[in-house]
Amino acid sequence: MLYVCPMEFDEAKNKFIQNWGRLGSSWGINKTMAQIHALLLISPNILSTEDIMEELKISRGNANMNIRALIDWGIVTKEYKAGERRDFFSAEKDIWEVGRRITQERQKREVEPVLRILNQLKTIEGKSEEEVAFKSAITDLEAFTTSLNGVVDKFVKSDEHWFYKSLLKFVK
């Protein structure tokens, strides 16, 4: 077993935030939004907009908009602190719940519109060779998407326990 020099905490924290941001970008979630989420996820206490601005070195407008988006997605909540007027925020700490929420939102925003379109495109007549090929591709795609939709829906509606158990069984 190789000895690995333990990292400085600040270095580790930074590395995590940066990489979570990068992952977000490649999955259609804006970088800052993912970074704010990362920061809140690892913070033991609730944070104010100022705290977030300072930690991530971003502007007030940027912080505000992305915090709001996170609240919209249901993975960050506004918190109140006794004797303090400004808002504080905290992230959902249960990562399975975070996964469910993100899945649900993206499903709703991106997959469902496409499914509606596929359904509409199915009505095309299949006369020429081109039309037959088109119809067949659309039909397959719709069946595929609907299947995945089904799994995703189960996941989203499941309580963690149920899902986790099924998942284990499934993977076996």
Add this chain to the structure above:
Amino acid sequence: MLYVCPMEFDEAKNKFIQNWGRLGSSWGINKTMAQIHALLLISPNILSTEDIMEELKISRGNANMNIRALIDWGIVTKEYKAGERRDFFSAEKDIWEVGRRITQERQKREVEPVLRILNQLKTIEGKSEEEVAFKSAITDLEAFTTSLNGVVDKFVKSDEHWFYKSLLKFVK
């Protein structure tokens, strides 16, 4: 039941290509790449670079780069036509296979690097309150990602029949 006027084929084709492109964009796949894929998916015959350029009104460079990317991803193949010197292309028509390939590539390119980083960040000492919270978040995240990785891996390695059967069982 409402009567829906059947669409013109060209209109339908266009709508499909545009929307597949949009979906691609929001899932980290570039628009043109997704559009070329859509076009090949619904074409009964193999297409040349010129055909693709013309249909999508894109430049040669753009067409070339994105066709190559699709080949890299393993969902488009170069085809040869008797008596023709230039290259032709066709897309994998089995949509489950396409799903597996895309999943595998994104897994390899995006999820695995993050998993490596999480694994490395776990070595942090948990002394201060901050460090304990960090360690706990990282540990949870790694467990979650590893679980999902497991399902994805099964999916990628499965033959369609196996996966489809399991999926049905899973969704029930």
Add this chain to the structure above:
DNA sequence: CTGAACTTTCAATTATTATTGAAACTTATT
């Protein structure tokens, strides 16, 4: 009602990513 503390908005700017097109390169034909 007034002013201070705080939040939100949005036009302008900056950063990122995709696309073009012409030149360089490769391969096949005579």
Add this chain to the structure above:
DNA sequence: AATAAGTTTCAATAATAATTGAAAGTTCAG
């Protein structure tokens, strides 16, 4: 070997998306 047909590359440009910051909007205490 010369030419033609086809392909690839990549610096320049265009399109898209994120970010800033200052002004406008809210809310609350006195």
